[in-house]
Structures are given as C-alpha cells and as structure tokens.
Amino acid sequence: MAARSKCRNRKQLSGGTLRISIALTVALFSLAAWADTLDYARQTVVVTSLETGSIGLQVSQSLQRRALSLLGQASYDRSRTVAGFLAAHPQAARRLERIALESRHGATRFLSDGAVSTEHEFPINGAILNVILPPTGDGKLLGKTACPCCGQAWPEGKEPPPGVRPVPLESGSGPTWTGILIDATNLGIQPALFPSVVTEDDREVIGPGFASAEKLAQLGPVGWFRDRTQAFVSERVGTNPLVIRALRVTGTNSCDLVVSQYDAARIHGSKANLQLLSECRVGLLVDQP
DSSP states (O other): OHHHHHHHHHHHHHHHHHHHHHHHHHHHHHHHHHOOEEETTTTEEEEEEEESSSOOOSOOHHHHHHHHHHHHHSBOSSSOBHHHHHHHOHHHHHHHHHSOOOOEEEEEEEOTTSOEEEEEEEEOTTHHHHHSOOOOSOOOOOSOEEOTTTOOBOOTTOOOOTTOOOEEOOOSOOOOOSOEEEEOTTTTOOOOSSOOEEOTTOOEEESGGGSOHHHHHHHOSOEEESSHHHHHTSTTTOSSOEEEEOOEEESTTSOEEEOOHHHHHHHTSSHHHHHHHHTTOEEEEOSOO
C-alpha cells in the first residue's frame, strides 16, 4: 500500500510539474510576444500588440507612443540617450510628438489561447531621424591636406581662413573603394543611433561632421553587419570596401570606435573617400547587430 501511495504521489507530482512547465512556457511565449524591440540593423522599432478578436491593421496612438517610448531609451550617441537629446532640444521633441509615424504591418502569430500577436514596424530612418539629426558638415580633415584652389600642400599647423576648406592631399591614383567597413568584432560595441569613429586623441574620423544631412536622415549613419559576406553584398558597402580594424570602443555608451591615426589618414586620404562618408556608405562589422 505504501509503495502504491508513493507511486501515485510521484505521478501526481510529475503531472503537476508538467502543467507548471507548460504554463511557464505559455507565459514566457506571451511575454516574448509583447516584447518591443529596436532593430538597429533594419533601423526599425518593432511594437507588438495582442488581440483576442480579428486582426487589427490600424496603428493606434498607444502603439505609436510605445514606439517613441522605446526609442527614447535608445543610445543617441556616445553619452546621451534619445530622451536626453530631446530634453535638451524641446523644439525637436515637440516636432517628434506631432508627426504621424510611418508604420508597416509585420509578423502575425496565433497563440494557443486564441489571441493574435501582431508586430507593427516603425522605421527610424526618414521622418524620425530628420527631426533628431545632430549638426552635420563641420568635420575637420585628418592627415595631409591641400589648398582647394591650387592643390598645393596646406602648411602644417596653419588654420584655414573663413570659408576655405582644405581638401585631401592626394598622391597619384589609389584604389577606388565602394564603401568603408570598420571591423568592430570582439570589442563589445553597443548600438546607437549616431555612432562615430574617432582617433586615439578623440578627433572625429567618421560621423555626422562628414555626412550629408539628407543622406544621414535617409539612410542613417552606418549599416550594421554580422559578417563580411553580408556587408559585401549590400548596396551600402559594396564588393570592394576599405576595411579598417578598430582598436577599441569608447564613450559612456560604448558605441564609438577608436582607430589608429594611420587608418584615420587612410580614410580621409582622398576626395572619393570623403564622398563615401558624405553618402553614409559606411558599415560596422559587429558580433550582433
């Protein structure tokens, strides 16, 4: 009798454990279905709704607010979040609140309890980036420079007069790159909306200072790639990019990359390269975009 009682108890315990396990699995799946995410590789905020009736394709104001709330938590640059940027720029914050966000209907999942999980995708590039752009076009060339008028080497240490911007001092014909790819694998880089590449003495090499405002809003500053093949087949970086290995990450948000002075001079070494920076034809090779 005692043995049969113990056996029944074990069966009851096993059945109870199984029911608890199934309940936990369903709960975790439901939580996952609710999880809002910011996909930097696709430059998209993904907000998930749960519905018990028919699938609703209309994007409610509450979903837009959730998208903007998640965006506010994202890193803006090396030291600020988007919310921090908006707090310092109230006019941009008001503009962002007023715009009607573009949205796309994403994946739909039918859950075991009859509910429907629907993803709503809000692109970051375009209208959103246009509202929160940092200043552009104020970058200073690194490496050897020349007078834009005569092409002669610019005297080292001499500041150009107002309105005059030196150009790279080019020595003969070099390779024609299709883009610039910064290898940041195994460095622990964290994503941000506006990451930069700097020298070891913290001078900007790649960033808003060298980007066209139009292209920066349209494309975002960089593409995020998990392997070289993915980067090489992309229109952004192309099949023959200048590949630079980053030394380390920097900044409070660990989103900026440090490169050597030698590599900084290579990146700024030609007008063609500066055009690539202006067009945001830059990719970051990372462990997980």
